[in-house]
Amino acid sequence: MSDDAHSSSQGGDGGKETLLRVAGLTRHFRVGGVFGKTLHAVDDVDLDIGEAEIVALVGESGSGKSTVARLLARMYRPTKGAIWFAGRDISRISSRKDLLAYRGHVPMVFQDPFSSLNPVHTIGYVMRRGLRLHRPELSRSAQEAAAVEALESVGLVPGGASMSKFPHELSGGQRQRVGFAQAISWRPRLILADEPVSMLDVSLRIGVLNLMLGLREKGISLLYITHDIASARYVADRIVVMYAGHLVEIGPTEEVLHEPVHPYTRVLLSAVPDPRATTEIAAADIGEPPRVVEPGEGCRFRWRCPLVVDVCSKITPRLAVTSSGHVAACHVTTGAEPAIADVAPADDGHDT
């Protein structure tokens, strides 16, 4: 099985070594008691993240993107599939020591900077505690220095003074930086960032996005989970679009934005508010969340898809290489299945 871990890379990413590889990752939840049903949060996800690469996982609420992050963080165990990190299947590791080491290499930064910090502890306590768990080899004074250095690297200057502050003394943007500082202090290889800017004010978001770009310069990879495709474009090398537990389109950022292939990607792009665009109102998409409880066979976007054909309800489309070179899972637009007259790609994202 581990041979697969080093097979071909997806999405054509130029020359970066694969750091994390996910194959057939699936997570189902039981809902509704003994005779309950199965909720397919994540189904058969294959994904690579390279060294020093930012991958944006984009999708709407209920698409399963946060579940992917939690699976990668080993907060959930996968129902099926494997996660290789630096050549090792981490869904199988079970010793506390290995798990702590993994979580130090692949930490997670959460969406809500207000509930992810314990209000009764200082920032210093939070930083020291993390370091004691994930870098126990350091002496107390070295841990102190690492904490200060990490805080200063995210712009919380002076780091020493920030250590004695309580969360309520910091703004939302500063708290989110504490989340990143904590992750950075563990010398991570890959940071899982679950909507790290969506709760922040507009004027502070750019600061955190720029911080993420700076981390990539230091060789750290990021999985950036968001529903905001414009911010994904700002930071990401590759965009992965997720819908109802399936990955539906993967490719280099600019390629996906300029030549979106999957109808859902086009819907997402047309929904982005663009202050620079002229006043033009797109037709209302129903915008209802996807059905993922016992979804059965077939494309899960078919109820909302403007291009739906018969085969969509019978066969689940697989990711296939598109004419523009990246991959998408659609019977109609990838031309992989029943040929339908070419559908022109959305040229400016406002023409639906």
Next chain:
Amino acid sequence: MLLEVDELCIEYLGAAPIRAVDQVSFSLEENAFLGIVGESGCGKSTLLFGIAQLLSPPAVIRSGSVRFMHQDLAGLDEARLRPMRWRNFSVVMQSAMSALNPVKTVSAQYTDVMRAHGERDRAAIRARSQEVLRLVGIDPVHLHSYPHQLSGGMRQRVMIAMALLFSPQLILMDEPTSALDVVAQRSLMVQIKELQRQLGFAVIFVTHDMSLVANFSDRLAVMYAGRFIELGGTRATFDRPLHPYTRGLLDAFPSISGPRKPLIGIGGYPPDLADLPTGCRFHPRCPVRIEGLCQLVEPESHLLGDSEVRCHLYTEEQSGVG
């Protein structure tokens, strides 16, 4: 004029009163759409609650007036306000999940509102409930649903439908879309605009995301630390932002079209209303502040064409110094 807010000041009382809304003035015509944008803590929701007379202690209106349909709402007691609520103006709250009663069906909540306004005829109540749900694109079978059985987007639509029960002249909306993702957000905005065109009501739409109202509002107010710092036509404000803060906000949005360029955003953090900077409230974060002036003197609001702006850059221009 449907609504005229004049020099409205709202304070949170305490050992040291905090002024969350400071001398805000604007007017709204019938069937107009005003967007109010600002960051958390700038006072935008307090302003909306002040207009709707929904402030609860320690917040009080310190001075100023809210003239709506020829009376000052700020001076009315609850008995005189009650008949106007829902009927003449209604409010759509940010979180439908907490604004709707979780143990009552949609139908029961609509019935409550209509009975409170003297409607006794069951058939009429049912007919109107079905009608407003259809208006927002929800199948009337959902009258018998409980809020938890609806998706986030549907709950917000149920709230908007409720606000439409009596076809009021004014609907105040406090970030009704912020809990939704982009696709649902967009579709709700399109629907609000369409309903406005169809039914003809005025909207005040408060949001932290100015790109959201870009294509929908007629006029746009930018609020910072309790004050309106810019008020103008939406298109004009996006094309030629006057205040450095507005410019900064616009530059803080990554775009999905055009070249990928590094953005700087606005440095620093919004001020604490309890401890405001001297002079212009934006000067500590302002990239173009005038040394020796902005720190000391707070700029007045100037009329510049169709826009109002509170910034010394334009005083200088007018007096011919800059």
